[in-house]
Amino acid sequence: MTKESHISFKAGISRRYFLQVTGAGVVTATALGASAFRAQAEPYGKFTWISPRGTLEVLDDYPYWAAKKAGYFGDLDTDMQPGPSDGTATVKFVDVGQADMGFPSPGVFSFAIQNGMKLKSVFHMGARDTFSFAFRKGEGTNDLKTLEGKTILLGSAAWQSITDPLLASQGVDIKKVKYVEAGWPTWGTALAGGQGDAALSWEGLRAEWIAKNLDFEYWLGVQNSKLPANTFVVRSADLDDPDRKAFLEKYLRGWAMGLEFGYQNPRAAVEAVFEQFPTLAKNLGPELGTTSILQQINVFRGDMDKREGWGSHDMASWQGFFDQIHKIGQISSPVKAEDVCTNELIGPANDFDKAKVKADADGAKLSEGFAALDVEKIKAHLFDSAVK
Template sequence: MTNDNPIHSSVPAGISRRYFLQVTAAGVVTATALGTSGLKARAAGYEKFTWISPRGTLEVLDDYPYWSAKKAGYFGDLATDMQPGPSDGTATVKFVDVGQADMGFPSPGVFSFAIQNGMKLKSVFHMGARDTFSIAFRKGQGTKNLKDLEGKTILLGSAAWQAIVDPLLAAQGVDIKKVKYVEAGWPTWGTALAGGQGDAALSWEGLRAEWIAKGLDFEYWLGVQNSKLPANTFVVRAADLEDADKKAFLEKYLRGWAMGLEFGYQNPRAAVEAVFEQFPTLAKNLGPELGTTSILQQINVFRGDMDKRGGWGSHDMASWQGFFDEILKIGQITAPVKAEDVCTNDLIPAANDFDKAKVKADADGVKLSEGFAALDVDKIKAHLFDSAVK
């Protein structure tokens, strides 16, 4: 089952959402901001398992594995709940830390924020096997060398996204102290770039196609082509992995996501239709072709090089260690982090223990609507990266 009520309704009386998300000017989450001991995670098994978005909305194609799996019945009788969360960039980890959600989907940068602030979270299912993040430029103003951004301004939807961009730039040899950031607001930072503000903006796979639907036509430095850093991942409270009942639930839950990922890989158009059925406004705004373009961009990120992975959700520990080493150099964390201490592949075998032939049969058996059936998927794939800086 799903519940689309705003998640702030579950915050205990007396603590406003704004107060709950308060962070000090230095970026440190205070005990006051996170509430009191009454907000500790539930000790019992999950009555209803809540996943919280990092972006303040569910009306996107990014979560297609969930909606595909839900429609196909892959979650069985598990009580599941999807929440958009607030658009605050760090809410996806803070809500999990204090027990107001059970799984978050942070970027590595926001995950590092959680680690730096003592949140006992662990990455259990790595969705972003390739770096989804990109830098958008107005057409004719892009660069293949990100060092050209020194002295320039990058627009962000949330100030917290600086934790995403800083390591991406630093890994490309950029002196991040020479880069200025402006919080241009969610969801308007792309519109601000198109309107002449700033010099560039953070973007990501899937969003590129959605921006085209809004008339935002940019050129991009693409992380999927140029970066070795990891992207967003599923995190839970580390203590939950020590609870046998919760661990068993997590394995079943992640199996549902893995089956949804496999379903989308086998039939991208059917996965888009599953999301469009859930969100008619999104369907109207994107349409079949841009919807399929968006999901194909994301499938490339989520699948990665599957021949070198242990299945859907498997962490590449070398990639993660490279990320943690990079952010230590730039001061984003103040102490070394071992990837194996905060990332685990323990749940991956169980999550991938499903009948792939059945999922393929399910995906192939979907009767597509006329608009989707008419699409040439191979043609769309051939043009996925046409907007890369030439």
């Protein structure tokens, strides 16, 4: 695995971080120089959300594009940025004020906590664990302990903060696992080409890999793990500012409405994304696009009967995660979930007219290719690639 990497911030920032992954899997960062914060109109000016994956040309962010198309953000000035492919950039940019909201995995969020970034999770997108391990056909396993002594491919060194707790929670001795940083977006191709024994993957990406002729079988976290998945984080201080807090409630309401829209009409949500990214539309097509979004809806929705609404944190799940990463040394001190995760914005974010959103979704006009799809048939085969 690469032992050191760095990212350069866009104009106006002179602060650099150097990523260090120790033999124990502890991720640390050193900040060099002074940080120059961008000037912002009150409460935010243009509100910038930053991706964890270095690209926006994916279906993962469908709630935003569906909500934007439907006008659910109203007059809020919003912006989406892909960010660098460095796995920890999504928290670093928020920390230094170059972005307002990031979308880290729990592991990358723990990196922020370990390094003293004053961030808080305010909207838990991934109610179920989205992460999985891909294997070449015929080489998959339902017992991750068999990965001891073997090699797992990652797209970024920072992803070890995702895989270590997931493996440890399944009884794997993580000291016996080797990681290789195979690069973004080529780590899946590397697995198909015979490198490594497994590769980290996630829901939604499974369908995208099929479009690239990467046909794997999977151990699925969504079926086997109790850990949480990616979440929206902001600077903790923003919650102490009444104007910014009010803005966040309205902004997250747009996302919640987009999530509801996608649940009610997944095909229309895919079309909203495809309109933004024609190349993605060409590469995936209606059926695989709908398959991808249905995988993600399963993660984002979770068991809604037990949640306070879209974005609600299951504090027991988060506490289990923090206890696990403290046990394996990914963080040096215990973390109380309620100190870094909050549901205070969930009520306001879900305070919208669900009947209107359903009517909007039901009334969305579909193109011929999407209208011809049988969504229930796709749902019936959603987990066909899981290891049997």
